[in-house]
Amino acid sequence: MKKLLFAGLLGSAALFSTGCANACDKATSTIESKYTECDIEFASGGDDEPECTEARANQEEKKAECIEKGTCAQLRDANYVLSCST
Numbered sequence: 189m190k191k192l193l194f195a196g197l198l199g200s201a202a203l204f205s206t207g208c209a210n211a212c213d214k215a216t217s218t219i220e221s222k223y224t225e226c227d228i229e230f231a232s233g234g235d236d237e238p239e240c241t242e243a244r245a246n247q248e249e250k251k252a253e254c255i256e257k258g259t260c261a262q263l264r265d266a267n268y269v270l271s272c273s274t
Contacts, residue, residue, distance in 0.1 A: 212240035215248035219255050226260035 216232060223230040238244065254272035255263065262268040 209240045211245035212237075212248050215245070215252035218252040222256050222258075222263065226263050228260070228263055
C-alpha cells in the first residue's frame, strides 16, 4: 500500500512539473508568434532558461497575455515590454 501511494505521489509530481514546463513553453511560443507578426527579432533564453516553476509559469503567462494584446508599435517601445514583465 505504501509503495502504491508513493508511486501515485511521484506520478502527480511528474505530471504537475510537466504542466508547468508546458505553460512556460506555451507563453514563450505566444510571445515569439507576436514578435514574428510584428517583424521583431525574438531571442529566447536558450539553454540558460531558469526552471519553470508554478510561479514562473504564472508570470510568463501574464507577460504573454500583455504582449499579445499590444500593438506592434507598443512592442517596439521597451517601456511597454518592461511593463508587461512586472
